[in-house]
Amino acid sequence: MTSRVGIVSYGAYVPRFRIAPKEIGRVWGSDGEAMGKNLMIFSKSVPAPDEDVITISTEAAREMMQRVDVDPSRIGALYVGSESHPYAVKPSGTIVAEAIGAVPNLTIADLEFACKAGTAGIQMCMGLVASHMIDYGVAIGADTSQGAPGDPLEYSASAGGAAYLIGREKIIAYLNATYSFSTDTPDFWRREGQPYPSHGGRFTGEPAYFKHVQATAKGIMAKVGSQASDYQYAIFHQPNGKFPSRVAKMLGFTDEQIKTGLLTPRIGNTYSGAVPLGLAAVLDEAKPGDRILAVAYGSGAGGDGFDMTVTDEIEKVRGRSQMTMAKLLEKQEFLDYATYAKFRGKIRLKEGST
């Protein structure tokens, strides 16, 4: 016998540093402003030197816990989805679980599916919670994504993440249904030991992002029998501003429906953090009864779709966290490329120095 599950709380975090496409283009001799306009990215977030997926996940998870009175020892699972885990071997999740006091009676795992590992974590928690194997599960999507210097990816790859507490009680948004669409489509990859990912250029578009996001959105909507106009909000994976805007139009959604959850124009592509952060922005302002569609995309490739309904409980968690998306977006400090390069570890230092 399974029970109805949903989001009980959420927390978000985005580093305050930013860099503008124009500044990146200045260094590489390209028209950064035009590049940014083309990608619909006007600034991207940059992690500080002491920030990584673990600190970002911890910030988000702490905000998530602050919004509710849930005993952390009732958390039975914690998943951190990312493609920039600081360690190749050694979980990020254990540090985050320690930080929120959820240890030791829980299962922990780090997940990877390009940009959709965070939403994969939500699905895993849904199953465990619905089946009563656990009371609460935490799913986090966070990244400090990599873009090789001078590569088009450098204009978009940014940092941020969001955490979700999934449970059966005091639900702020019901997870009515989820649907995934997966194929082997190698549009973007990074092999063990490589510092920067490779991508298939335009192959990342039609046969990868658009095919999978459309199929996922259509799949979840068919599953629940909904249409675009049934939703107050829609969030699509956002590697840039252009792709989600285009796919929304293709699926019959309006700019009004996607604008709240479309954060890439201001913070860049946060990869595993992208849809979780967009959803956090929506939950910051959604009203009871609002219906939300979220479609994450991960290269390689697959989509995770969610159909959600906001409940009356939403009002109770608001105001308990200072870290709203509006605040996170507002708090920004622009860097020049040299400082950005230093922050991102792109400057080769003398051995032994920090």
Add this chain to the structure above:
Amino acid sequence: MREVAIIGIGDTKFGELWDMSFRQIGIQAGLAAVHDAKLRAEDIDALYVGNMSAGRFIEQEHVAALIADYSGMARDFTPATRVEAAGASGGLALRQGYMAVASGMHDIVVVGGAEKMTDVPDGLSNDIQNSAADRQWECTFGATFPSLHAMIARRYMHQYGATREQIAQVAVKNHKHGSLNPKAQFQKEITLDTVLKAPMVAEPLGMFDCAPNSDGAAAVVLCSMEKARNYTDVPIKILASAQASDTLALHGRPDICTFRATQAAAQRAFKQARLEPKHIHLAEVHDNFTISELLAVEDLGFFAKGSGGKATADGQTLIGGQVAVNTSGGLKARGDPIGATGVAQVVELVTQLRGQAGKRQVADAKYGLAQNVGGTGGTVVVHILGVA
């Protein structure tokens, strides 16, 4: 020598055909041509395939046998031959087929051209294309295929006072024609500003001055003229087939703004066809770069040396102009799957001469010319076609 006619044509859409393999596109085009000619496999005496670099693009050599096998021709042990001359592979394959029929060796020959370019990363694709130039004396020292054409463009502007805008007009015109071709890779019109403001590739040539990487295939069926009417009411006659060579490297030439191989092949072709440039209604020329089309329309004799830019800017190469150039959209807009290009040019000429080109039809087209270039003019093949 016997007269030779084209009795069937076929091609695929050109573009990034992610869902199709080399053999699929080759066979799609070949079968379309064979169906167009209403042939059976056993009617075909031989197959010629133009292909530049399947060995590097898809790591498959021996592609003529591959296509013979997958099209069913191998069942009848039909001979299949691959022809390679870089960008001129397709045109040269057609010339081999033409000679085989003209000589009386074969009655019916299928000529195909195919390339699958998008399975490799862009950098590798550029390197493969560089191998059409002189690897030892040009590319090893840093020259690339685009930069060699950029040098030609620079020199051309210096020598003839041509403007950047005039060169860019070639792309504007070919996109306009491409917008009328449902099989073109790019079916969107562009403005002069788009060309001028595009990201730089090799100064002065930007992104919109260069033909794209494409997947695609094209095929034609050749038949002796005496038997052609058994298959079609509208045979198109090959009035001339000519070929010429020049130095492989640009620096071996007295003047890099003239492709002497184009001039030589054109002279031979016009002599064989007993025609002059003024008689030609439409021409498919090898615009792998915008500057290449200006050289082509001059070296073929349509316009005086140095006046191609002005003629283009004045609209004389548009459909309805003095000579309609690249009505298909050319390599720039229709796409440039290297080995397929020379055959696709002839598919366009036949479509026009049959009066089946729809919105891009050149009125009363009787004579068409195709110029297919390998490398920076090391090989040039020219064919002239006419309504029989």
